[in-house]
Amino acid sequence: MKKINEALQWQEATKLVQIGNHSDDQTGAVSTPIYLSTTYAHPELGKSTGYDYTRTANPTRQVVEQALAQLENGRCGFAVSSGMSAIQLVFELFPCGSRFLVSRDLYGGSYRYFDALTKKGFGYFTYFDTLDELEKAIGSETSAVFLETPTNPLMNELDIAKAAQLAKKHDALLIVDNTFLTPILQKPLTLGADIVVHSATKFLGGHNDLLAGAVITASDELGEKLAFALNTTGAVLSPFDSWLLIRGLKTLALRVTQQEKNARKLVSYLKQEALIKEVFYPERGSMISIKLISADQIPSFLSALELFTFAESLGGVESLVTYPTTQTHADIPKDLRESYGLTDDLLRLSIGIEAADDLIEDIQQALEKSAAR
Numbered sequence: 142m143k144k145i146n147e148a149l150q151w152q153e154a155t156k157l158v159q160i161g162n163h164s165d166d167q168t169g170a171v172s173t174p175i176y177l178s179t180t181y182a183h184p185e186l187g188k189s190t191g192y193d194y195t196r197t198a199n200p201t202r203q204v205v206e207q208a209l210a211q212l213e214n215g216r217c218g219f220a221v222s223s224g225m226s227a228i229q230l231v232f233e234l235f236p237c238g239s240r241f242l243v244s245r246d247l248y249g250g251s252y253r254y255f256d257a258l259t260k261k262g263f264g265y266f267t268y269f270d271t272l273d274e275l276e277k278a279i280g281s282e283t284s285a286v287f288l289e290t291p292t293n294p295l296m297n298e299l300d301i302a303k304a305a306q307l308a309k310k311h312d313a314l315l316i317v318d319n320t321f322l323t324p325i326l327q328k329p330l331t332l333g334a335d336i337v338v339h340s341a342t343k344f345l346g347g348h349n350d351l352l353a354g355a356v357i358t359a360s361d362e363l364g365e366k367l368a369f370a371l372n373t374t375g376a377v378l379s380p381f382d383s384w385l386l387i388r389g390l391k392t393l394a395l396r397v398t399q400q401e402k403n404a405r406k407l408v409s410y411l412k413q414e415a416l417i418k419e420v421f422y423p424e425r426g427s428m429i430s431i432k433l434i435s436a437d438q439i440p441s442f443l444s445a446l447e448l449f450t451f452a453e454s455l456g457g458v459e460s461l462v463t464y465p466t467t468q469t470h471a472d473i474p475k476d477l478r479e480s481y482g483l484t485d486d487l488l489r490l491s492i493g494i495e496a497a498d499d500l501i502e503d504i505q506q507a508l509e510k511s512a513a514r
């Protein structure tokens with residue numbers, strides 16, 4: 142654990158691979174030991190080894206929490222049981238009746254949570270599409286701005302530094318969901334955000350085998366508040382899942398770089414493909430949305446795919462295709478969805494690390510089959 146902190150001069154790829162190495166001085170284990178013990182003996186009354194009970198602190202979880210904090214250039218990191226529990230943990234910071242401004246085009250589960258909070262009278266959520274709209278809506282009564290960039294699934298980028306300036310001016314916190322780009326491509330805290338959240342189920346874990354979330358704070362003060370809230374509410378990541386996340390993070394730089402390379406190749410093909418109406422790509426990362434010529438083609442296109450898997454989620458080594466209308470964004474009312482461009486002819490692609498040419502070929506043959514029907 143110490144070594145990682147001392148090695149700030151290392152490049153990111155190096156730091157990632159070294160997560161957890163030298164974390165156990167007693168045995169020299171290169172792979173972080175999984176500490177399953179939920180409770181820890183006290184040497185004597187009033188003394189502690191630093192570990193008392195696993196909800197409060199666990200040695201395996203601490204390794205990944207320190208790594209997450211460092212990766213996002215933050216002060217404190219928290220590893221929790223899912224992306225949604227990461228978002229829920231952050232909203233523990235605010236009192237009832239708080240006002241929030243939220244980017245409109247975002248993960249359907251976040252919308253569903255904010256809608257549920259609104260319905261039970263916890264807070265007021267107002268949605269914005271652009272930073273001009275944010276600037277008009279923000280005021281001294283705003284507690285926090287929550288945004289996802291690039292937006293999901295329409296891939297518009299929002300300027301985090303500018304949003305941070307607006308939030309600071311009005312004493313509001315800026316919370317950024319950094320799931321899509323990961324700290325390899327975007328570091329919101331460095332751009333002025335106060336809190337970053339992740340669905341670590343996606344790129345950070347990277348293998349479609351782990352449900353996890355992360356929260357990273359820019360300040361110790363916010364970190365202390367969240368540590369209290371997490372110990373109180375308890376959705377911590379289990380020791381085994383913490384180890385899986387460590388294992389995933391070791392290859393994050395490698396994966397994200399290859400996924401982006403593949404995505405760029407795919408985008409060049411998609412943009413000149415006559416059977417695709419529109420391509421949405423923010424020029425970085427490996428998330429692409431496409432609109433087919435007609436929504437009627439969607440069922441046959443999906444069943445014709447041989448390599449891409451039709452499944453929700455994203456960011457793993459396997460390429461996936463998602464239909465937001467019935468999957469990730471089904472909880473956003475149809476009229477609302479369509480009003481900002483999330484129409485039922487849109488598909489979202491998460492590009493993995495397969496050979497790019499195989500991915501292109503798969504899309505091409507599926508498009509041809511669905512068009513011929």
Ligand SMILES: *Cc1c(COP(=O)(O)O)cnc(C)c1O
Pocket residue numbers: 223224225226248250251289293318320321339340341342343352353354
């Ligand atoms: C998946 C996702 C979430 C929710 O994370 P879970 O790990 O599924 O709970 C939140 N935000 C974004 C952008 C996501 O893609």
